[in-house]
Amino acid sequence: MKKEEYLSALEKRLSGLPEKEKKERLRFFGEMIDDRIEDGCSEEDAVQELGSVEELAEQIIGEISLPAIAGHRMREKRALSGWEIALLIVGAPLWLPLLVAAVAVALSLYVVLWALLLSLWAVVLSITILFVAAVGSGIALAVRGDVPAGLALLGAGLFCAGLSILLFLASLGATKGVLKLTKKMIFGIKKSLLKKEERA
């Protein structure tokens, strides 16, 4: 791929970025290609060393913060023409509740996810407490002379210990999964914000 081809493909991918920032980045990568060529690379090799356009664009989107992208999108919105604004206002009774509902549903699903995690951790905690209590009172009973009951409680306590360890690992995995999902979601939102603008 030639330099111009590569840069224009990258520009398309970054079309949602603020104009100034996009230009600056394109110039930076253009300079990188030119310097590689000057260093003895062929144009194709120089371009190839930067990685694929998709990879580079994903990396760039990953590095820019969500507020920066969203803020830029908001500012763009102010550039709507008069009749578009009028249409938006007239349609508000229809799209506003729908939008609010959609956002609320998405948000509540996410909150539910965390609530589930929280209850999972609560279960782990209570089983751990159960383990301590059962072992403690089991030993106390055995010492006082009621050996069979004491042993039974001790056994139950150890069972709780095993259960709490398993559940602890499961909770840890689930929490990590949700955190990963959050990262992916933020990336997805960034990408979709940028894409919408591409169509406009």
Next chain:
Amino acid sequence: MDAQLKRGLLDVCVLVAIKSEESYGYKIIKDLKPCVVLSESTLYTILKRLEGARMLTVRTAEHGGRLRKYYRITDAGRRRIEEFKEEWRQVMTIYQFVCKEDEEG
């Protein structure tokens, strides 16, 4: 490696790459290659951050019929390198303590 830690390390690496004389993007990447492989977009982010923190200044100059950006370290940037050395002297002391424990244990 922890992302925050890595970011701090890379910042100082880039500052060192422009410490003795001003440099440009491709040269910085090449100079750092023996120590750390930096992607172009990572370097861009680092340079932006350092410029924002006034640890370097940027000028655009003509080179071979095109424009090239040159980065020059500031006093604040030099101070950052010295701070880093002091911080890591302490870290190394801790590191040696940890390793000694290992040998004895």
